Amino acid sequence: MSVTISDVAKQAGMSVSTVSQALNDKGRISPPTKDRVRRAAMELGYIPDSRARSMRSSRSHAVGLLVPDIRNPYFSELVYAVQDQLYSAGYAPLIGVSSCRASRQEDYYRILLSRHMDGVLVVPDGPTSPMLRTMLAREFPVVFVDRPDRTLPGVPLVDSDPVPGMEAALDALVARGSRRVAFVPGPESRSYTFREREQAFLDGVDARQGLTGLVVRQGFEDRPRAAATMRHLLGQGVDAVIFGYSADAIKAVAMEWEGDLRSRVPLVSFDDLEVFQLISPQVSVISQQVDRMGRQGVDMLLSMIEPGRQAPEGMGVDRRLRTQTLFVPRGLLA
Amino acid sequence: MSVTISDVAKQAGMSVSTVSQALNDKGRISPPTKDRVRRAAMELGYIPDSRARSMRSSRSHAVGLLVPDIRNPYFSELVYAVQDQLYSAGYAPLIGVSSCRASRQEDYYRILLSRHMDGVLVVPDGPTSPMLRTMLAREFPVVFVDRPDRTLPGVPLVDSDPVPGMEAALDALVARGSRRVAFVPGPESRSYTFREREQAFLDGVDARQGLTGLVVRQGFEDRPRAAATMRHLLGQGVDAVIFGYSADAIKAVAMEWEGDLRSRVPLVSFDDLEVFQLISPQVSVISQQVDRMGRQGVDMLLSMIEPGRQAPEGMGVDRRLRTQTLFVPRGLLA
Structure with missing residues (x-):
């Protein structure tokens, strides 16, 4: 019952190469064509294989966001802003909640890495996760939002x-x-x-x-x-x-x-x-201004993921961007 | 720079087979041994490869949760309860927010499937996603929480x-x-x-x-x-x-x-x-009683994922479980 990319091409009435480019956001494919291809893929239930995709493209178009507590309305506003901005940029956000527990941070990071995510926005909380150190050593894109982890001064940061x-x-x-x-x-x-x-x-x-x-x-x-x-x-x-x-x-x-x-x-x-x-x-x-902070965090992360993409305006040489608080x-x- | 399971075994002073069982939650490994193995894996930055894992084990121990809007405190309470219960059961939750938009639901489901997740809890919203139909046709474990999708009457449901x-x-x-x-x-x-x-x-x-x-x-x-x-x-x-x-x-x-x-x-x-x-x-x-509803939704999903695990008490033959509202x-x- 496996649906192949050729099935999708047939359904959409296009070449396999066009379909592949459309599904992987490569080449110069017009938005209406992309839509047609995606609809065809959807109708057939075509599931792009993450392994095959990661061989062809270095990006997975999925990004993580880790917050300490989702019941705090401040963080739920942040999550809303970040996921909205990520979707608009063509990325799917996968949100994790650490509940301020180190073991849950570790579990979440492990999933992110083993699932070939492109990067992660983190609201750091508590002792520094060893897994996070490993990710940084491997140059996995990480941006801190809302507050820094003072033991990791080199990580880009958006705070207020x-x-x-x-x-x-x-x-x-x-x-x-x-x-x-x-x-x-x-x-x-x-x-x-x-x-x-x-x-x-x-x-x-x-x-x-x-x-x-x-x-x-x-x-x-x-x-x-x-x-x-x-x-x-x-x-x-x-x-x-x-x-x-x-x-x-x-x-x-x-x-x-x-x-x-x-x-x-x-x-x-x-x-x-x-x-x-x-x-x-x-x-x-x-x-x-948590909405602005969240969006700027996404812009910063995407500038690390996408070659040629500019860092957001106002970013200092210390890779820190501060939003102004407003009374x-x-x-x-x- | 790739760290192998043998490196982890050496670091932990155990056999490769013990380490493999500990990391994959198989066999009879004591909790202290598991801890030691995990600490060794973490120190070395060992990343279990999801492909290798999914070949060895049919489960990925990652589960999705899709809600329409995270800014609504009702849903952030639900997210909290679900992720807490999932972590306690040894699963990592990956939360998605559809913002009531069909295209975002589709993106999220596509990621879940291509990343080998074990199942998903969904608060259905708006028109039924074609991707969701595909998932159900492939017997991917799905549980509706909070409300049903009336066009998909066979899907297990926890509501109030x-x-x-x-x-x-x-x-x-x-x-x-x-x-x-x-x-x-x-x-x-x-x-x-x-x-x-x-x-x-x-x-x-x-x-x-x-x-x-x-x-x-x-x-x-x-x-x-x-x-x-x-x-x-x-x-x-x-x-x-x-x-x-x-x-x-x-x-x-x-x-x-x-x-x-x-x-x-x-x-x-x-x-x-x-x-x-x-x-x-x-x-x-x-x-x-959203906390109870979320936890029962998790129990129901895990009973579909883990062979031999019982469905939660109170589950009817129609695979529906209703919590009582409380004044x-x-x-x-x-």
């Missing part, structure tokens, strides 16, 4: 610069009269990205006369504790709170703090999640 | 029964004094799942003396229109609203309707999304 968004947020708070702002850096405060956000906060406070900042390292483990911590902070004269990690902000707004306190204290969180627009008052955000004032800051 | 949740929701509304309940069936009201929910609503209203129901087919296209529609419905004496589609419920709660109207009308929505707990008053939900009272109904 927290400074512009933080500066604009502090300006908005000062304009509204805030004098004492708390920053909640999140449970991963030792990781590079979160440390960078904290530094942007501290530098921003230093640069503004009359503004005091404090960093709150704990008290957001669950919703009741987050509500208690908020009450405590406000009792200490804190008049605005910035969250480095959106999950902490969600815990903080999940409960009332006391009377109408919540409706009087402006909150700002990293990550532009839909929920921040649905609660009242709305939470202002420092957006990482979106809402609720009490709108 | 809307009746228990709807009945409990109507009971709670009646107990609170509701007399006139509106049901918003969603934009996909012609699809099977949404029709089933609507039927459950109509049957439930019929069975309850003194209760009137109406179905609202439009007016939830965006947030301003949703707010206007809510005001209009309440003006007509509607005293509770049930949403068949959670995205409509989110639109409805995104704006104030008029004064404190929102705080007086109980809302119920299908799908237990986090946001419904964060807004005030909270929205009651009819949960599909979760919150806010005004708590």
Whole structure:
């Protein structure tokens, strides 16, 4: 029952060579012809053999994307942007979720390699995977998105610069009269990205006369504790709170703090999640423009896979591309 | 630079046959031995060749999962549950997102087949893919999750029964004094799942003396229109609203309707999304228990892949397994 490329050529009324070029995206085949060939291949159930294909073409047109957690809406937005851009460029994305576990990263990388994928976009998480080191040693195309793995400085990276968004947020708070702002850096405060956000906060406070900042390292483990911590902070004269990690902000707004306190204290969180627009008052955000970041990550990876394809504009000699964070004032800051 | 299985055996201090069995999950190899072999393979960067593997073993231990939209939190919960269960069973999941487009479904299925995957879990969406028909004709293991493709009645299916949740929701509304309940069936009201929910609503209203129901087919296209529609419905004496589609419920709660109207009308929505707990008053939900559904879908697929493995309990002769929906009272109904 095996359908051959000759069967497809007969069905499409074309030569085997045209069909082969159309199916492998080679030569100068017009889009309508490609469509006709693909339809014929589909109708017959022709399955290009990956072995045969990888002998003829160095590319498989399949690319991996590994994220730590798909339930975090920030990552699901990233996955959406990346897969959309990959499909548009003629690649099929195969998404993996590591659930922050090293063994699952290894399993996923092993599949990618043994299945002849063209490259992978990775949101690095936790200890560096040995398999990833092997892939890099073999010059398998890898791009980090959202954050670097500091033990692998040479890998191309697309991430966002927290400074512009933080500066604009502090300006908005000062304009509204805030004098004492708390920053909640999140449970991963030792990781590079979160440390960078904290530094942007501290530098921003230093640069503004009359503004005091404090960093709150704990008290957001669950919703009741987050509500208690908020009450405590406000009792200490804190008049605005910035969250480095959106999950902490969600815990903080999940409960009332006391009377109408919540409706009087402006909150700002990293990550532009839909929920921040649905609660009242709305939470202002420092957006990482995850859609843009994801698309630029794809552009960078494809420039490594496709000979002659340009790296995206703005890429530095250090192979790092930073998107700007954007402050979106809402609720009490709108 | 190619590392062979003999190199791995030397590194691990074991025979080639033991290493081969450990890497392919065959024979009786103890977990510590497997670990040692895998660590040796990893250290050397040994990559099992998928061609060689597929000759030796009929299974690749990689399974696909195709969902229409990853940004919908309902699907990201499903993806989480499925991939977690697959990893636990020793399979690596490769997730695809069709973005509700037929061409992307085709691309994804083509990759699955040409890469020797063991099977696929599919949330069917839109017109039936010709590639999917080909796969089924070739007895490739396929399980539908969340909803059926009505043109392919023989395919095993795990979905949820809307009746228990709807009945409990109507009971709670009646107990609170509701007399006139509106049901918003969603934009996909012609699809099977949404029709089933609507039927459950109509049957439930019929069975309850003194209760009137109406179905609202439009007016939830965006947030301003949703707010206007809510005001209009309440003006007509509607005293509770049930949403068949959670995205409509989110639109409805995104704006104030008029004064404190929102705080007086109980809302119920299908799908237990986090946001419904964060807004005030909270929205009651009819949960599909998506975690359970995803895990049972995996169990069903693995029973088709692994000889001798039992189908999950509760599976009917029609190869359909229904999870029960669960009403979760919150806010005004708590």
